[in-house]
Amino acid sequence: MLTLPAVLLLGTVLITLLLARQSWRLPPFPGRVNFLAMQLSASWWATAAAAETLALSPTTKLFWAKMAWTGIVGAPSFWFLFIWSYIHGEVSARWRQVPMVMGLVTWGMAMTNDWHRLLYASAQPIGGEPGAALSYVHGPWFLAVTIYLYTFMVLSFAVTASGIGRAAPAHRAHYVGFLLAVAVPWVANIGYVTSNVVLFDIDPTPFSFLITGIVFYWLIARRRLFELLPIARGALLDAVPDPVLVLDGDGTVVQANPAAESLVTSPGRLIGRRLDGVPEIGPVLVPQALAEPSDGPAPRLVQVGNGPQAREFEVTRVPLSYDGRSVGQLLLLRDVTLRRRIEARLHDTVRTLDTARQEAETLLAAEQEAKRALNSFLSMAAHEFKTPLAIIDGSAQMLLLDAEAKAPAMIPRLEKIRRAVRRQVGILETCLADDRLSDPSLTLRRDDIDLPALLRGAASAQADGATDRHLELELEDCPPRLSGDASLLELCVHNLLNNGLKYSRPGGRVALRVWSETGEPRPMVRLSVTDQGIGIPPEEVERVFDRFYRASNVRGAAGSGVGLNMVRRIAILHGGGVQVESRLGEGSRFTLSLPLGTEPRAAVMAVSHSG
Template sequence: MLNAPAILLLGAVLVTLWMAWRSGRLPHFPGRVNFVAMQLSASWWATAAALEILAVAPDDKLFWAKMAWIGIVGAPSFWTLFIWSYIHGELRPRWRLIPIGMGLLTWAVAMSNDWHRLMYVSAIPINDQPGAALDYSHGFWFFATTVYLYAFMVLSVVVTASGIHRAAPAYRAHYLGFLLAMAVPWMANIGYVTGNAFLFDFDPTPFSFLLMGSVFYWLITRRRLFALLPVARHALLDAVPDPVLVLDADGTVVEANPAALALSAAPGGLIGRRLADLPDLGPALAERNVPTDGLQARLVSLGQGAGRRAFEATRVALASGVPASGGERSVGHLLLLRDVTHRRRVEAQLEETVQRLDAARAEAEARLAAEQEAKHALNSYLSMAAHEFKTPLAIIDSAAQLLMMEAERNAPSMLPRLDKIRQAVRRQVNLLESCLADDRLSHPTVTLRMERIDLPALLRAIAEAAPNDDAGERPIQLELTDCPARLIGDSALLELCVHNLLGNALKYSPPGGWVELRAWTERAEDGRPLAVLAVTDQGIGVPPDALPHIFDRFFRAPNASGAAGSGVGLNMVRRIATLHGGTIQVDSQLGVGSRFTLTLPTDSASHGADNGHGMAAIAQTPPPNHSPDR
């Protein structure tokens, strides 16, 4: 028959079912399905408990105690899923399989308890009166299920506590309400398990879950708990470094994150005041300056003097209702301010730097053009001067030859002096030839005048014309035993190349020292024939630290300052060798002498293959910073 505990439980069940129906009709909020499932599970549990109280026979009471396990497992599990979804965001539906599966498994274990005694070891009435409550002795599965449920309840407490810590101050009271409501079933269940708390000799936990549901329904309807943003959204709003303001339909600031609150020095703060009434923010952030046009950002400036800051402002309309049903209405605006002060300063500095670089580039280009024009004029002048000087030098040389012929018959004592005149003329002609050749090699469209060269004859002629000065004779040892008979190349440039090497060897050799000019044939790795020319002297040598730069333009070794030279000869030798597809190497020992080895391909096919590379390298590579000559 009906009694007060059963009536109380059944009444609470009806209230809970009504709250579940109302909760399902609320606007969507995170975890709504889990919240309704928790209420339905608690209703199942309380209904089974009420029927257990109404039953008279012990077997009937035990049957309804077993039936209650679906709700016993479901209520705390779905409650934990709801708390997590509300604070951290909606969980995937598959997570609901955990309480559903655990509930069905526990219900199956309970209903088959007579076979294994895992849930109830015994169930004995507490007295002899009809309908007396049962005193249960529990088995292993009961305690395993208790651990499972307590783990879920502890998790819900931890998640709620973290939500309180992260929530804005205005919303912490709601989450404190969560904890207080959750404390009711905790205390009820702990009291029942320890044997210290009973409700009409029954477990008070199902009633406490119904009471917790009532508390939440009050929070929902009276305090509009689920109409507020979840804690995670508020934590995100507070964490955003840029100012964010929420305005209602009248332009009143109803919410602002810490960055936005720091913008205004108005007494009383921003919250609850109309934005237009704030002198430091209203004029700049007025709707005429920042219209509601989606995500179109507008640049605004806030502050005065050195504290003035630049922001990209965006005004987004906030609406409620369902657009499809025509019930959407504007409720306010979201004003987003992105601080771009540093970026604007950097952009201004970058623009200024670019302007300076453009000006510097224009100036450099103008100077380069002027330098190139001056260089071209200088080269033209030097070329013209060289050609002009060659004519009087040729006249002097011809006159000296005629005088030598006359002196052979009438004044033999004049022959040495006339020979020195001719040597001086040849030195000047060689210098002019070097200048003309350097100008030719520096031209971007330089080409070789390829021809067949009688190499032994060319080397003999160069050796005979080699200059000597007043310091004494330096004999030239000419070794042409294995010299190639023919060579394909530019005769004038190769003659200048060998003449420079031989002239340097004579110039830096001591009086009486010998100079060797040797030529022989070698084979390259691919079998091509190569002509190798080596000029060896017993001169001053090249310092080791100067060897890497000996072929650089205008470079002269430190120990060569006592001899005349321009520093272009050896560089010219390297360029001529490169144009012919060859190489030039030097081996030198300070105070002992030097050996310059010139290697050239002898056939025209090798010249054709390498010449283009050599010309391209000279045409595209700027002259070196240093230049060669010992």
């Protein structure tokens, strides 16, 4: 017949099975299979204990005691797997094989105990009346199983304790409930194993599952233990610098990291409140929480606060689901306040720069127009000055003819006048050539040039203006003809000779040498002007061809810094180039290279120096 212990044990079984059924009907949660396996193991343990209590013969009692071992091994093992899955994430299904194999092995050892006595050394009734409880003397396998079970117990306590430290205040009651639920059976079991504490003359551990079932029922029914997945919890959530909110299906904040708590005036009181009831962030975040993302999570811009303290966030809504079922949503707020301010400043800067660019373009257009007007004036002035200078030069020549017979003392003065006229004409020719070279529509003339005659004419004209220096010509290897713009090439030779004579010391020698080369990729004519002048500082050699640049050691000599630049531009237009080699205080050599045939309007200038 039924006894009070049997009724209590069967009640425990009924409550545990009802709890398992209700847990199965809840939305899926991490460790659900392990949780149900734990409940079924505990139910079987309590069922076997009830059958042992109801049995009258010692043999039947011992049989049910042996049958209980699958539940005894399974309950704590599956409990640990459930705790780990709930706090740290789902474990692999292979771990369930551990309690299943251990339970079957222990059950096998129990059913064959009569052969080896490893589990029960003996089992004797404590009295002579029918149905008296048995007193067990345990064997070595019982000790091994006890160590196995207590290991899982210690691990369960450690994992749950770590969960308490990492959980939000609103969730800590869940983990405390875990500890209470697991502590009751183990306290009972420890008392039974160590001090032979019994209840109704049997192991009190199965009775303690009644208390465990009541605690779990309260956690599920009142504390909603499994209704929201433990996603984005603990350390990971706290480590995120941006505000993160986890909402359940009703819009209640069930998790918030410290960055989210800082958005409200009462930090620490955000969890447990409905989002629409939080005045600081509810009005701007509720529409984002209710919005349905079309193509995955899409950030939306919101502003929290007003005035100088206002902050702007990109809100990303991520639906939370488990096994295809929606359980809530996560709101990630990325603070873009600084970025938006920088973008605004950048926009203002770009607008200012655009205005400045337009003004600069207007000024540049005005400057170009002024430059065109100036060039036009210079060109006109040069043409206008050439006529009177020609008259002056012609008159000086006629006076020289007269002076040779009538006034020989006037000859040096008249020659000085002619040198001054030639110098002015050279300056005018340079201005006219520079204006022509600056014209983008410039087209070179292709004259058939008598090169030796051009060189001798230029050398004669320059020698007349530098009587205290010696100009030598080496034209033995000079090609007789050259194709090019005669006026521009003549200007190149004049500038190179004038440059050599100007910076040579009185009595110095300037050599003009010309030769041809038939190497690859095309035949070239080389024209070098070598002087024994002041030379060029090594660090300035590469700049002597720049427009308006003059070396630092020629400040006392007249010049504009245009001549060598013009030589380079004319050489490049003819498909050639110009090089300079110089030693400071010893002299310089300029080498002009021109193609012998007709070449396109392109070249690369090479500048080098030694010393």
